[in-house]
Amino acid sequence: MRSGITTDTDRPIEDVFAYVTDQRRAPEWVSGVVETKDVEPPGLGAKATQVVKFLGKRFEFTNEVVEWEPNRKWTFGSRVPFPARMHVTFSPGGNGTRIDAVLEGEVGALFKVVQPVVAAMAKRQL
Numbered sequence: 001m002r003s004g005i006t007t008d009t010d011r012p013i014e015d016v017f018a019y020v021t022d023q024r025r026a027p028e029w030v031s032g033v034v035e036t037k038d039v040e041p042p043g044l045g046a047k048a049t050q051v052v053k054f055l056g057k058r059f060e061f062t063n064e065v066v067e068w069e070p071n072r073k074w075t076f077g078s079r080v081p082f083p084a085r086m087h088v089t090f091s092p093g094g095n096g097t098r099i100d101a102v103l104e105g106e107v108g109a110l111f112k113v114v115q116p117v118v119a120a121m122a123k124r125q126l
Helices: 013-021 023-029 108-112 115-125
Strands: 002-009 033-037 047-054 057-069 073-078 084-093 096-105
Touching: 013 023, 013 073, 013 084, 013 096, 023 033, 023 047
Parallel strands: none
Antiparallel strands: 002 096, 033 047, 047 057, 057 073, 073 084, 084 096
């Protein structure tokens, strides 16, 4: 499964990067995240546990930052309940910052049949 969005904001890249990469703020901008806990300081290898509601079910998993380029790129991923990675890039755009976010994951046999629906729902939650 692969789903993504692009959006522009009128804030400086430094402000946007700091806000988005602070995993404690994920519930503010990712509609499916209901709680974030055990958050380590932002940076390569940082971990955080998130509780997500998706398709009416609650999942808890630990994210780990696997790419970290300040004010440019942030990638984090998890292995449970299914392998997934979120790639987020930041670039000048409009009057401020363009954010490109792409979620890639293996949805498993159960969700393969409804993969297009799952991808659309993931996009809406971003």
